[in-house]
Amino acid sequence: RKEVEQDPGPFNVPEGATVAFNCTYSNSASQSFFWYRQDCRKEPKLLMSVYSSGNEDGRFTAQLNRASQYISLLIRDSKLSDSATYLCVVNMNYGGSQGNLIFGKGTKLSVKP
């Protein structure tokens, strides 16, 4: 079983759609969780951290279920500029800056006019 698994994608959606990404992780001792966004041939960029209580940043909502070892990202009212690959990331250490960040394979999103 892979350490971090994501929906295989790709997701092709019209502008304005709501899209949800799902992710599961295998190590229950994981401490911190993130979503990164990666544009084609660019570096990954932090989209948002994921907190146990769930958190929202504008059109983006992240949820964490530690019991199920499940992370989600919801994008509402999708824009053309949201087209990218979304990477689910897990870290064994609190804070996300130490040691091994474990990345999923990513789910590609294409938003069409």
Next chain:
Amino acid sequence: ETGVTQSPTHLIKTRGQQVTLRCSSQSGHNTVSWYQQALGQGPQFIFQYYREEENGRGNFPPRFSGLQFPNYSSELNVNALELDDSALYLCASSFPGQGYSPLHFGNGTRLTVT
């Protein structure tokens, strides 16, 4: 605040050669991590350096080695290049003492091995 910078941006090498990739940390950051991202995959952790010492290593062979300098910049060296080493190599710096501080990556070096 200066971000993480990597050089070169692109590189083409031949199988069996050696390569050195460079990374300048974000100002004030004392920890550098290196990742390899093959096409269609997520980044994979190679190793991390803290105060010039290796501080964690992923599942990569010894021909992948690194250095960190007193100014916290870093090098990744790969010996005896193989075709499968073709990938985007990403560097990220951080300062773990700052608490919750997720990694921010440089723009990467794209290595092609022929």
